[in-house]
Amino acid sequence: MNAVTESPDRGRAMLAAAIASLNQVVLGKEREIRLALCCLLARGHLLIEDIPGVGKTTLAHALARVLGLSYQRIQFTSDLLPADVIGVSVYDRDSGRFRFHRGPVFAQLLMADEVNRATPKAQSALLEAMEERQVTVDGETHPLPEPFFVVATQNPSYQVGTFPLPESQIDRFLMRIELGYPAPGHERQLLRGRDRRDLLADLPAALDPPAILALQQRIPELHASDALLDYVQALARSSRDSGRYQAGLSPRAVISLLRSAQAWAFLHGHAGVLPEDLQAVLPAVVGHRLRPRDATDLRAPLLIAAELLKAVPIP
Amino acid sequence: MRDPGEGLRRLGWTLAGLLAALGPHFRYLHLWVTALALGICAWRLLAERRGWRLPGAWTRGVIAIAATAGVAFGYRTIAGLEAGTALLTLMAALKLLETRGPRDHVVLIFIGWFLCLAAFFYDQGLLTLAWVLPTVWLLAAALLVVARAGSAGPPLAPFRTTGAMLARAVPIALVLFLFFPRIAGQFWGAPAAERARTGLTEEMSPGDISDLTSDDTVAFRVRFAGEAPPPLQRYWRGPVLTEFDGHTWSRARNQVYFLPPISWRGAPVDYTVTLEPTGQRLLFALDLVRDWPADMARQSWDYQLVSREPIHNVLQYQARSYPRYVAGPVLSPALRNRHLQLPPGRNPRTVELARRLRATATSDVDYARRVLASFREQEFYYTLTPPGLTRDSVDDFLFNTRRGFCGHFASAFTLLMRAAGVPARVVTGYQGGDWNPIGGYLILRQSHAHAWSEIWLPGRGWTRFDPTAAVAPERVERDLQSALPDEANVPGRLLRQSDLLWQAGMLWDNVQALWNDQVVRFDQPSQERLLHSLGVDDPDWRDLALLLTTGLVLALLLVSGWLAWEFRPRRADPVAASYRQFQRRLARQGIECAVGEAPRDFAQRVQRLRPDLAAIAQAITELYLRLRYLPAPAARDLSRLRGLVQRFRP
Numbered sequence: 001m002n003a004v005t006e007s008p009d010r011g012r013a014m015l016a017a018a019i020a021s022l023n024q025v026v027l028g029k030e031r032e033i034r035l036a037l038c039c040l041l042a043r044g045h046l047l048i049e050d051i052p053g054v055g056k057t058t059l060a061h062a063l064a065r066v067l068g069l070s071y072q073r074i075q076f077t078s079d080l081l082p083a084d085v086i087g088v089s090v091y092d093r094d095s096g097r098f099r100f101h102r103g104p105v106f107a108q109l110l111m112a113d114e115v116n117r118a119t120p121k122a123q124s125a126l127l128e129a130m131e132e133r134q135v136t137v138d139g140e141t142h143p144l145p146e147p148f149f150v151v152a153t154q155n156p157s158y159q160v161g162t163f164p165l166p167e168s169q170i171d172r173f174l175m176r177i178e179l180g181y182p183a184p185g186h187e188r189q190l191l192r193g194r195d196r197r198d199l200l201a202d203l204p205a206a207l208d209p210p211a212i213l214a215l216q217q218r219i220p221e222l223h224a225s226d227a228l229l230d231y232v233q234a235l236a237r238s239s240r241d242s243g244r245y246q247a248g249l250s251p252r253a254v255i256s257l258l259r260s261a262q263a264w265a266f267l268h269g270h271a272g273v274l275p276e277d278l279q280a281v282l283p284a285v286v287g288h289r290l291r292p293r294d295a296t297d298l299r300a301p302l303l304i305a306a307e308l309l310k311a312v313p314i315p
Numbered sequence: 316m317r318d319p320g321e322g323l324r325r326l327g328w329t330l331a332g333l334l335a336a337l338g339p340h341f342r343y344l345h346l347w348v349t350a351l352a353l354g355i356c357a358w359r360l361l362a363e364r365r366g367w368r369l370p371g372a373w374t375r376g377v378i379a380i381a382a383t384a385g386v387a388f389g390y391r392t393i394a395g396l397e398a399g400t401a402l403l404t405l406m407a408a409l410k411l412l413e414t415r416g417p418r419d420h421v422v423l424i425f426i427g428w429f430l431c432l433a434a435f436f437y438d439q440g441l442l443t444l445a446w447v448l449p450t451v452w453l454l455a456a457a458l459l460v461v462a463r464a465g466s467a468g469p470p471l472a473p474f475r476t477t478g479a480m481l482a483r484a485v486p487i488a489l490v491l492f493l494f495f496p497r498i499a500g501q502f503w504g505a506p507a508a509e510r511a512r513t514g515l516t517e518e519m520s521p522g523d524i525s526d527l528t529s530d531d532t533v534a535f536r537v538r539f540a541g542e543a544p545p546p547l548q549r550y551w552r553g554p555v556l557t558e559f560d561g562h563t564w565s566r567a568r569n570q571v572y573f574l575p576p577i578s579w580r581g582a583p584v585d586y587t588v589t590l591e592p593t594g595q596r597l598l599f600a601l602d603l604v605r606d607w608p609a610d611m612a613r614q615s616w617d618y619q620l621v622s623r624e625p626i627h628n629v630l631q632y633q634a635r636s637y638p639r640y641v642a643g644p645v646l647s648p649a650l651r652n653r654h655l656q657l658p659p660g661r662n663p664r665t666v667e668l669a670r671r672l673r674a675t676a677t678s679d680v681d682y683a684r685r686v687l688a689s690f691r692e693q694e695f696y697y698t699l700t701p702p703g704l705t706r707d708s709v710d711d712f713l714f715n716t717r718r719g720f721c722g723h724f725a726s727a728f729t730l731l732m733r734a735a736g737v738p739a740r741v742v743t744g745y746q747g748g749d750w751n752p753i754g755g756y757l758i759l760r761q762s763h764a765h766a767w768s769e770i771w772l773p774g775r776g777w778t779r780f781d782p783t784a785a786v787a788p789e790r791v792e793r794d795l796q797s798a799l800p801d802e803a804n805v806p807g808r809l810l811r812q813s814d815l816l817w818q819a820g821m822l823w824d825n826v827q828a829l830w831n832d833q834v835v836r837f838d839q840p841s842q843e844r845l846l847h848s849l850g851v852d853d854p855d856w857r858d859l860a861l862l863l864t865t866g867l868v869l870a871l872l873l874v875s876g877w878l879a880w881e882f883r884p885r886r887a888d889p890v891a892a893s894y895r896q897f898q899r900r901l902a903r904q905g906i907e908c909a910v911g912e913a914p915r916d917f918a919q920r921v922q923r924l925r926p927d928l929a930a931i932a933q934a935i936t937e938l939y940l941r942l943r944y945l946p947a948p949a950a951r952d953l954s955r956l957r958g959l960v961q962r963f964r965p
Contacts, residue, residue, distance in 0.1 A: 223946035227891070243472050276913040291525035293469065309911040315891075 011215050012269060018066045018206035025062040025199050026055055032177050035284050036063060036151070040212065041219050044174020044256065045130050045150040047115075047288065052155065054179045057113060058078035058196050060151040064109040067212060068205035069149065072107030074126075076118035082125035086135050087142075100137055105129050108145050108209060112152040116162040126150070127169045146234035147212050167291070174256050175281070176288035178302075215266075216252040222262040223272035231275055232258055235282070238312045239290060246291045257285045275314050284307060323363050328457035328473075329420045330356055333407060336427035336452040339434035339443055340400050345389050348401045351382070355408040370412055379409050396436050403430065420461040427454045438630070439835045441827055452481060487867075496859045497839040515553045515743050515764055516595075517566040519722055520708075530761035533591055534745060535599055536828050538756040540585035544601070546747055548638040550767065550779065551599045551759060555617035557653055559733075561661030562708045564726060564741045572616040572650055575643025575776070579605060583635045589831055590630045596622045599744060599759075601636035602779065611826035611921030616650075617740070618642065618777075629835045642777040646738060654738035654771065662709045662730060677736045679772055686731050687785040690724065693717070697724075697787035721790070724782035725766040738771040742779070746790075753818075756824040765790075777963050889953060890942040893960045897935050901928075904965045914940055928965055935959050 015037060037061065039046045048056045057073075064071035074085060087103030104110065105126065112126055129135050130150050134143045152173065155162060167233040170176075182190065193199075209304045232254060240248025249257070258273075265273040283305035290304050334356065341349050362369060370378075382405040383393065390398035407426045414420060431447045431454070456473035463473075543549075556564035584601060598612045598620035611632055612620040622630075643650075657666070672689075676682035696718045704711045709727045712719055719727075725741050732739035746765035748757040767781040783790055846859075898908045898917075906924055908917050918936040922929035938956040942948045 223944075223945075225944045227888070227943045243469050270945070274913070274915070274940055275943050276915050279911075279913050311910065313910050314913065 008218065008266070011211065011218070012266070014207050014211060015215070015267060019056075021066045021203055021206055022062050025196060025203065026059050027189055028183050029055070029059070029179060032179055033059070034198060034264070034267060035175055035177050035281065038260055038267060038281060039175045039284075040067070040147070040149050041215055041263040041266065042174055042256070042259035043147075043216050043219075044260070045152070045172065047152050047154060047170070047173040047176040048179065049154045049156060049176055049288075050179045054181065055196075056153040056179060057111065058200070059060075059179070060109070060111040060153070061150075061200055062203060063151065064111075065200055065203040066206050067109065068208040069108035069147070069212075070145070071109050071111065072104040073111040074104050074310060075112060075113045076115050076122065077118060078119060080118045080122040082122055082250060085125045086129065089138050098138065100140065100142065101121040102142070103135075105135060106142070106144060108147055110148070110150045110259065112150060114155060115152040116154045116164055118163065120163055120166070120225050122170065123163065123165060124154075125170050131172055147216065149207060167289075170288050171250065171252065173288065174260060177284050219262050219266060222266055224258060224262060225272055227315060228261075228273050228278065229258075230261065231278060231312075232261075234280075234312050234315055235308060239286070239308060242311060244293055244307075246293050249286060249289060253286065257282065260285050279309055323360075325417070325420055325461050326360060326363050326414070328460045329414075329423050330360065330411075332450065332454040332457040333423055333427045333430075335446075335453055336430040336434075337404060337407075337448055338450070340404065340430060341436065343437060344401055344404060347385070347389070348404055350405050352408040354477050355411055359411040359414070375409060375412055379406070380413075382406075382409065396433070400430070400433055403433070417461050423460065424454050424458045424461070427457075440632055441830050452477060455481060477785075484796070488869075490679065491863075492837070493842070493845060494859060494863055496857075496863070497837075506529075516599075517554050517556075517732070518563055519554075519556055519565070519726070519741065519743055519766060520563040530835050531759055533824070534593075534759045534761055534763070535590040536751075536756050536758055536824075536831075537748070538587045538589075540587075543750070543757060544584050544638055548601070549747050549757075550742075550765075550781075551745040552601045552602050552604070552619060552742060553597060553599055553764075554742075555619055555769075556741040556743065557617070557656075559656065559658060559730065561658040562704075562706060564729075567617075567653065570616075570653070574614060574616050574618075575650070577603060577605075577618075577640055577776075578643045578644075580639035581637060581639040581774070582640065584635050585633070585635050587631060587633045589828065589836070590626060590632075592627050592629060594625050594627060596625050598622055598626075598630070598632065600634045602638070603640045603642060604634050604636045606635040629831050631832070631836055641775060643771065643777045644774060646771050646776075651738050651771075654740055655736065657730070657733055662707045664710045664733040665707075665713055665727070665730055668713070669731045672731070673735035673788075679770070682737065683732065683770060683780055684734055687730060687780065687782060688726075691781055691785045695719070695724075695781065695786050697790065721766045721783040724786060725768050728780065728782040729768045729770075732768065732770050740769050742767055742769050746781075751821045751824055751828075753821050753829055756828065758824055768898045888943075890939060890956065893953075893956050894935070894939045894943075897932075897939075897960045897963060898959075900963055900965055901932075925965065931959060931963060935963065 019030070019033055019037065023030055026033060036046055040063075048059070050056060060073075061071065063069075074080070083103065085103050085105050087101050089098040091097075092099040115123060117127070129144060130148075133146075133148055134141055136142070149289070154165070172208050181187075190196075235257075236249045238256045239245055258276070258301060261273045261278040264281050265277040268277065270277060283302045286308065287305050290308070292304065337352065361367070383402065386398055386401050386405065387393050390401060392398045392578045393402055403426065407423060407430075409414055410419065410423055410426070414423060419562075428451065431450055434443055434447055437443075455477035459473045459477055554566055557567045558565045583605070586601065588599065590598065600606070600607060602621055603618060604614070604620065607614075611630075612622040615621050646654075672685060675681050676685055694717055695722070698718050699720060701719045701723060704716065708723075709730045712723050713727055729741050731737045743764070743766045745763045746767070747763050748759045749763075750756075751758055765783070767779060767783065769777045769779055772778050781878045817876065894914075901921065904910070904925070906921055912920075913938045918929075918932050921932040925932075935956065938952055938959065942952050942956060
């Protein structure tokens with residue numbers, strides 16, 4: 001897609017079209033849709049955490065259609081095995097060798113549904129693949145397709161029968177978002193409108209994998225001034241020194257924050273990252289990474305982020 | 316945005332520190348001062364919680380004047396240690412009434428530190444130290460809380476931070492302690508009249524010494540160069556009382572006689588005494604002392620060691636005594652008269668008894684022995700709780716109550732001697748002592764206070780007679796506890812009966828002795844010895860001061876240089892400076908940029924609040940963002956931004 005590499009405006013227009021399509025399927029969640037796209041552009045993975053039935057799967061599926069990515073879905077259950085995710089080597093009688101049968105992880109957009117229902121073993125199989133972007137079975141390494149974008153959904157962990165993702169694993173998700181209930185008007189549209197599944201089938205692809213790869217490469221080059229980097233570091237320092245959190249933001253988290261902000265700035269046509277771009281992505285990026293020191297403090301991640309923003313002056 | 320709980324938190328920390336600092340002083344403050352200070356603290360805390368108004372300048376002024384007058388009236392002065400502490404306490408409490416901002420808290424915290432220092436004027440023991448050190452830490456933590464507005468971290472975090480700070484200060488403190496020039500003399504001593512005097516005094520009424528027996532504090536510690544003398548020889552000479560008014564014995568004042576000569580017999584005892592401060596001028600020594608540091612004290616005609624100044628600090632001296640001696644084989648007529656003096660008309664029955672007994676005795680010695688024998692044979696009892704005595708105390712004691720403590724027996728015996736024409740006097744001091752097997756030294760406590768008699772015998776000079784030994788020999792041979800029936804309420808009996816507790820007590824005393832020797836008494840000679848061992852042979856304290864000051868100044872310069880470099884002002888970004896100016900001008904109009912509010916959000920708020928400023932605010936914001944955050948800004952954008960902000964007059 002030479003058009004994209006040559007002109008950022010062209011890429012931006014394609015993204016705008018994608019957002020418009022997605023908005024027709026997932027109603028009233030433009031902010032979450034934009035965050036999800038940012039996550040993709042920043043080469044991260046997305047965790048959607050919410051109660052069942054608010055449209056998590058619909059969003060993931062719609063993303064795959066609109067972005068023109070191959071789509072696979074794994075329903076995580078408590079008896080899911082790592083081989084069910086990664087694939088398995090089978091003996092081929094004709095050739096007299098083992099042949100690797102690719103598992104569902106070999107997709108460009110992988111939907112891992114209810115990831116916290118599986119045992120930690122199966123979870124880590126997925127999470128390692130996410131981190132490495134490759135799978136090793138029987139000493140043989142199989143690269144995963146590019147782009148590789150995991151959208152995992154998770155029920156709030158206080159529900160029965162779940163294995164909450166440990167902190168080291170949850171750090172591998174670039175962003176964590178919630179969808180929440182629809183506004184009354186949007187809910188009425190849902191009630192009156194066509195079935196979402198039918199809509200999905202008709203959804204045209206606005207982007208394709210080469211265009212996405214080109215956009216992904218463009219993101220880290222987006223201008224981030226010293227003043228903005230000062231701000232990023234001030235936020236990180238505050239999270240580490242204030243004593244409010246069990247642990248401050250890791251360097252990986254800080255890089256994630258910058259990439260996400262760059263993606264957001266790109267999406268919004270800014271030539272450089274503005275403080276508002278950083279503030280827009282901050283809740284999704286740090287909300288699941290910071291745990292209040294006071295364990296009884298069960299405030300929503302959004303509030304945690306708001307608190308951090310209010311504690312740090314913009315340099 | 317100020318947190319409403321913040322004031323309360325600050326106040327809580329400051330009050331906690333201040334009260335901890337006042338802790339050691341409550342013992343010495345008048346009750347009303349303590350009550351008033353605590354009352355004001357409690358009121359101030361309530362006022363903060365309930366949001367009451369603080370009193371105005373007039374009210375505070377009136378209270379301040381009243382408090383000062385109260386101190387001047389109650390203490391008869393407003394200077395000196397006790398009155399000064401009282402005044403400081405009251406002023407700290409009054410400062411609370413006008414404490415609003417961090418600056419006031421800082422003043423209170425510094426008063427707290429000063430009170431910590433003042434606590435050592437009263438007592439430099441380990442317990443005071445154990446109280447003051449955490450208090451200093453608490454005050455430092457309070458200062459941190461006061462200075463660090465807005466962030467309510469975990470409650471123990473200030474202790475961690477300040478703990479690290481104080482730990483870093485320890486080496487400096489050590490260097491200062493070891494090398495700060497010590498000045499000879501009693502540098503820290505407070506004015507004499509101010510200090511509570513402890514221990515034996517220059518007067519003895521019946522019952523005085525038995526009051527002391529309930530006091531287990533240490534009077535002095537003795538380390539012997541060789542073998543310790545047996546208990547029967549452990550008479551530590553204190554005030555010698557020659558004047559008698561019929562009830563009370565007291566020291567002869569303004570009387571100067573030649574020191575009656577002494578001749579020494581037998582082997583000497585060498586020892587080192589570490590004397591706790593008494594506020595008095597007496598040094599204690601084993602009877603009878605021959606050598607002592609001549610620059611420290613002189614010997615009076617009744618063989619007491621009198622120092623030049625009242626003893627306010629722990630004092631250490633070496634002495635040599637001879638348990639066997641002949642003191643004053645010849646008595647001058649003046650001295651003889653002085654030691655036969657009787658208050659006319661008092662204690663007539665005793666005087667009559669003495670004359671009768673003397674007539675039957677062959678000599679003065681014989682007479683003295685007969686009197687002792689009669690104490691032993693008749694129904695006299697040794698008790699800590701003797702009944703009160705009438706004006707003619709000796710008559711009452713000998714013929715009615717017959718129950719007494721060492722003071723009663725010494726008083727009666729001495730009077731019986733004088734009435735029979737034998738020169739005699741009462742000697743008070745300490746007798747016996749607790750042997751500390753761990754440290755290998757003898758502890759003399761106030762409860763070892765004792766009184767005995769000395770009579771002058773021709774040819775033998777002043778001779779000690781201890782009538783208590785006749786009645787209760789265990790007191791002299793062993794200790795007080797053995798001399799009293801089991802049910803008598805003697806302090807430390809429990810301690811003595813439990814072996815483990817006794818050992819623990821001795822260990823603790825050992826630690827205290829070490830503290831005294833190594834820290835409290837670290838004076839000029841000790842410092843010279845230290846410097847000598849470091850190779851500085853002839854230290855002049857001026858050189859020392861110069862060296863120390865130069866070293867400190869250099870070290871501080873280095874540290875401040877490093878700090879200045881570390882916190883050097885960043886080159887002010889002209890873009891940011893212009894934007895700050897824009898924010899300041901809006902703030903003056905009541906539109907303040909919140910912490911963490913993004914520029915465009917702020918511009919929108921300005922638009923909402925002041926639609927008339929919307930256009931220019933937006934222009935400034937966009938220029939600012941372009942200059943500060945976007946790539947390759949145009950040079951003229953900066954001058955445009957500056958121009959806009961210059962002209963911006965909301």
